[in-house]
Amino acid sequence: xxxxxxxxxxxxxxxxxxxxxxxxxxxxxxxxxxxxxxxxxxxxxxxxxxxxxxxxxxxxxxxxxxxxxxxxxxxxxxxxxxxxxxxxxxxxxxxxxxxxxxxxxxxxxxxxxxxxxxxxxxxxxxxxxxxxxxxxxxxxxxxxxxxxxxxxxxxxxxxxxxxxxxxxxxxxxxxxxxxxxxxxxxxxxxxxxxxxxxxxxxxxxxxxxxxxxxxxxxxxxxxxxxxxxxxxxxxxxxxxxxxxxxxxxxxxxxxxxxx
Amino acid sequence: xxxxxxxxxxxxxxxxxxxxxxxxxxxxxxxxxxxxxxxxxxxxxxxxxxxxxxxxxxxxxxxxxxxxxxxxxxxxxxxxxxxxxxxxxxxxxxxxxxxxxxxxxxxxxxxxxxxxxxxxxxxxxxxxxxxxxxxxxxxxxxxxxxxxxxxxxxxxxxxxxxxxxxxxxxxxxxxxxxxxxxxxxxxxxxxxxxxxxxxxxxxxxxxxxxxxxxxxxxxxxxxxxxxxxxxxxxxxxxxxxxxxxxxxxxxxxxxxxxxxxxxxxxxxxxxxxxxxxxxxxxxxxxxxxxxxxxxxxxxxxxxxxxxxxxxxxxxxxxxxxxxxx
Numbered sequence: 001x002x003x004x005x006x007x008x009x010x011x012x013x014x015x016x017x018x019x020x021x022x023x024x025x026x027x028x029x030x031x032x033x034x035x036x037x038x039x040x041x042x043x044x045x046x047x048x049x050x051x052x053x054x055x056x057x058x059x060x061x062x063x064x065x066x067x068x069x070x071x072x073x074x075x076x077x078x079x080x081x082x083x084x085x086x087x088x089x090x091x092x093x094x095x096x097x098x099x100x101x102x103x104x105x106x107x108x109x110x111x112x113x114x115x116x117x118x119x120x121x122x123x124x125x126x127x128x129x130x131x132x133x134x135x136x137x138x139x140x141x142x143x144x145x146x147x148x149x150x151x152x153x154x155x156x157x158x159x160x161x162x163x164x165x166x167x168x169x170x171x172x173x174x175x176x177x178x179x180x181x182x183x184x185x186x187x188x189x190x191x192x193x194x195x196x197x198x199x200x201x202x203x204x205x206x207x208x209x210x211x212x213x214x215x216x217x218x219x220x221x222x223x224x225x226x227x228x229x230x231x232x233x234x235x236x237x238x239x240x241x242x243x244x245x246x247x248x249x250x251x252x253x254x255x256x257x258x259x
Numbered sequence: 260x261x262x263x264x265x266x267x268x269x270x271x272x273x274x275x276x277x278x279x280x281x282x283x284x285x286x287x288x289x290x291x292x293x294x295x296x297x298x299x300x301x302x303x304x305x306x307x308x309x310x311x312x313x314x315x316x317x318x319x320x321x322x323x324x325x326x327x328x329x330x331x332x333x334x335x336x337x338x339x340x341x342x343x344x345x346x347x348x349x350x351x352x353x354x355x356x357x358x359x360x361x362x363x364x365x366x367x368x369x370x371x372x373x374x375x376x377x378x379x380x381x382x383x384x385x386x387x388x389x390x391x392x393x394x395x396x397x398x399x400x401x402x403x404x405x406x407x408x409x410x411x412x413x414x415x416x417x418x419x420x421x422x423x424x425x426x427x428x429x430x431x432x433x434x435x436x437x438x439x440x441x442x443x444x445x446x447x448x449x450x451x452x453x454x455x456x457x458x459x460x461x462x463x464x465x466x467x468x469x470x471x472x473x474x475x476x477x478x479x480x481x482x483x484x485x486x487x488x489x490x491x492x493x494x495x496x497x498x499x500x501x502x503x504x505x506x507x508x509x510x511x512x513x514x515x516x517x518x519x520x521x522x523x524x525x526x527x528x529x530x531x532x533x534x535x536x537x538x539x540x541x542x543x544x545x546x547x548x549x550x551x552x553x554x555x556x557x558x559x560x561x562x563x564x565x566x567x568x569x570x571x572x573x574x575x576x577x578x579x580x581x582x583x584x
């Protein structure tokens with residue numbers, strides 16, 4: 001057990017070190033786009049969005065939940081990228097030739113992606129706060145939001161890592177990623193509530209786990225515990241099932257890649 | 260020979276998605292020697308190496324390293340070996356020292372032991388001055404040194420090197436050869452793959468020539484060359500005479516002194532019993548057919564000739580590309 005911890009700590013520290021050396025790419029590729037959505041899109045649609053339709057005091061307060069979950073989505077789907085590069089340049093094989101448990105590599109990645117995602121969610125909620133968005137459920141609600149983000153993120157990161165291990169070239173990886181991410185956002189309640197969507201889109205959006213996550217996060221920010229709790233209970237169940245499915249599916253890819 | 264066997268490979272085979280990489284490979288590596296797997300790209304050298312370092316599972320046969328099975332006792336094997344991959348498997352965003360610290364933890368060394376060994380391996384590969392620079396600032400040769408330092412950190416009994424000098428400039432190549440010799444002197448058993456004939460000849464105590472996934476022959480470079488016997492005579496003709504080479508070949512084929520003929524780009528190579536006897540006969544035939552020779556040369560068999568004799572073709576040797584620093 002202490003050996004297992006030593007491996008996971010060392011591998012996680014490697015991701016942290018890398019990040020600290022790539023400050024700019026971190027800033028530009030991860031934090032910034034999400035803040036753009038919140039600040040520009042949120043303020044831009046302030047008047048275009050009908051308060052009756054979005055059922056929120058301001059569009060930005062409606063959008064905050066969507067941007068939080070979008071952050072989880074993007075980080076999760078990109079979670080396997082570093083392993084993809086490790087696989088391509090042979091670093092992964094170097095790690096595999098050492099006497100470590102195979103799961104350490106995967107776990108270190110989960111740990112890292114989840115930590116970074118949580119920090120970013122806090123930044124986004126902080127910026128929303130500056131625009132007057134006060135979470136109705138307070139700090140306890142923020143903790144629940146982070147928990148929902150973690151549950152959703154685990155499944156997404158698993159998919160991303162499995163994809164990284166399975167693709168033949170990194171071009172394939174990024175094509176699949178690009179193909180997944182925007183439809184996931186538009187076919188969810190991130191930008192518009194389900195009720196305001198064309199029927200066919202709202203039907204598809206109901207099959208999107210992202211919608212369920214957003215619909216639980218949103219009342220935590222907008223209305224309060226009474227509204228939020230049943231939805232939180234529901235999303236926890238859905239996410240547990242989603243994670244189980246993703247982990248089961250990826251375990252096979254991991255095993256194939258790691259022998 | 261009664262030497263301690265470090266690696267035992269028996270009837271090893273690997274099929275990838277219906278493609279056969281290696282078939283029925285058997286060989287032994289003795290303690291303290293430098294053992295080479297020589298062959299062209301795609302011959303199955305790297306697959307063999309990857310099976311021995313436990314990252315690829317064989318589909319047939321078995322192999323042991325220091326008595327431990329590479330498929331059932333993977334962790335035991337992994338803790339006893341070091342591996343220097345073919346690709347520059349380096350994280351550009353880490354310093355050299357951080358690579359070594361990471362590996363120290365993955366081999367479960369206590370921190371103080373890791374730090375002690377890092378100083379030792381850095382000194383050995385002469386990378387102390389650059390240890391705290393990010394690896395993305397390293398030249399090709401420095402990356403290779405770091406690779407080797409990483410392979411040595413676990414203080415391995417057996418070190419596996421995959422194409423150790425591929426893509427290096429001449430100076431770095433010679434330096435890597437020196438390190439390998441130094442490691443052998445310290446008693447480390449070394450298994451390396453290469454597709455450079457000179458490297459195999461100069462560095463390996465014994466080698467296996469692999470082609471098309473099979474072992475063609477095994478022995479020390481000296482033994483292999485001696486076993487071939489005789490000499491090699493090579494004839495070069497002018498461009499105008501090339502069409503007449505087939506005539507010359509069929510005329511030479513009948514001569515008793517000649518064992519084998521292989522056409523080359525601008526002439527042919529003859530394996531002969533002895534050049535003293537063969538040369539007069541060859542020259543006589545050439546002048547009888549009035550073919551103008553540009554060049555005639557003979558030598559004792561070289562490793563290249565051994566390779567050709569056992570595989571029926573020349574090794575497609577790539578010229579070392581030098582990397583930008």
